[in-house]
Amino acid sequence: MTKTANYGAVLRNNIYVHELGDGIRLEGEVSPCVFMYPGYPLQVTVTLRRHSGESLGVAYAVDRALTVETATDADVSRLLSAIQSTSCGRCSEPAFDPATVETTRGGLCEACFVGDLDAELAKFAEAENRRLANRDRRMKAKGMTVRVSAWIHPAERGDDYQADWYFATRPTPAGIRKLLRKEGSIIPADFQIIDL
Numbered sequence: 001m002t003k004t005a006n007y008g009a010v011l012r013n014n015i016y017v018h019e020l021g022d023g024i025r026l027e028g029e030v031s032p033c034v035f036m037y038p039g040y041p042l043q044v045t046v047t048l049r050r051h052s053g054e055s056l057g058v059a060y061a062v063d064r065a066l067t068v069e070t071a072t073d074a075d076v077s078r079l080l081s082a083i084q085s086t087s088c089g090r091c092s093e094p095a096f097d098p099a100t101v102e103t104t105r106g107g108l109c110e111a112c113f114v115g116d117l118d119a120e121l122a123k124f125a126e127a128e129n130r131r132l133a134n135r136d137r138r139m140k141a142k143g144m145t146v147r148v149s150a151w152i153h154p155a156e157r158g159d160d161y162q163a164d165w166y167f168a169t170r171p172t173p174a175g176i177r178k179l180l181r182k183e184g185s186i187i188p189a190d191f192q193i194i195d196l
């Protein structure tokens with residue numbers, strides 16, 4: 001069987017540039033998964049960049065009809081040239097036009113998108129702290145004097161998770177290590193004793 005040379009075949013780490021004007025450009029790179037998994041559809045990781053090099057966000061362009069076997073440089077260029085930029089819905093910085101490329105940014109620029117995310121996380125952390133403070137107060141009223149907060153590191157599979165215990169009498173570090181080992185943690189020293 002002879003293999004026909006695929007003229008202009010896509011290469012790993014090849015950067016494709018598409019100028020958008022106004023000091024910004026698109027940089028495309030065929031995603032590593034396309035080279036790693038046979039039959040994976042052509043996917044291009046696209047970065048919106050200022051000419052200074054600053055990244056304004058990343059999006060993905062896909063052509064499901066093509067794979068690494070059939071895609072060419074021209075296909076990547078075609079995908080890139082279909083993508084347009086728009087002004088961020090909030091601060092008018094450049095952003096991907098969500099009508100032209102798959103993005104989770106919803107027409108916001110990277111800074112506004114990340115800012116929203118941070119605000120969301122801060123709100124979540126605040127609610128979590130409030131919840132914990134309320135519980136500490138309740139447990140103290142029940143006669144508990146300390147809270148032990150630990151990260152459980154399971155030996156196999158599964159993510160690390162946090163666990164809390166309350167005690168009326170302060171437990172010894174050895175006692176806590178025993179408790180954490182019983183819980184299945186392979187790093188039984190990852191805990192904190194908090195006085196209520």
Ligand SMILES: [Zn+2]
Nearest residue numbers: 088091109112
């Ligand atoms: Zn913005």
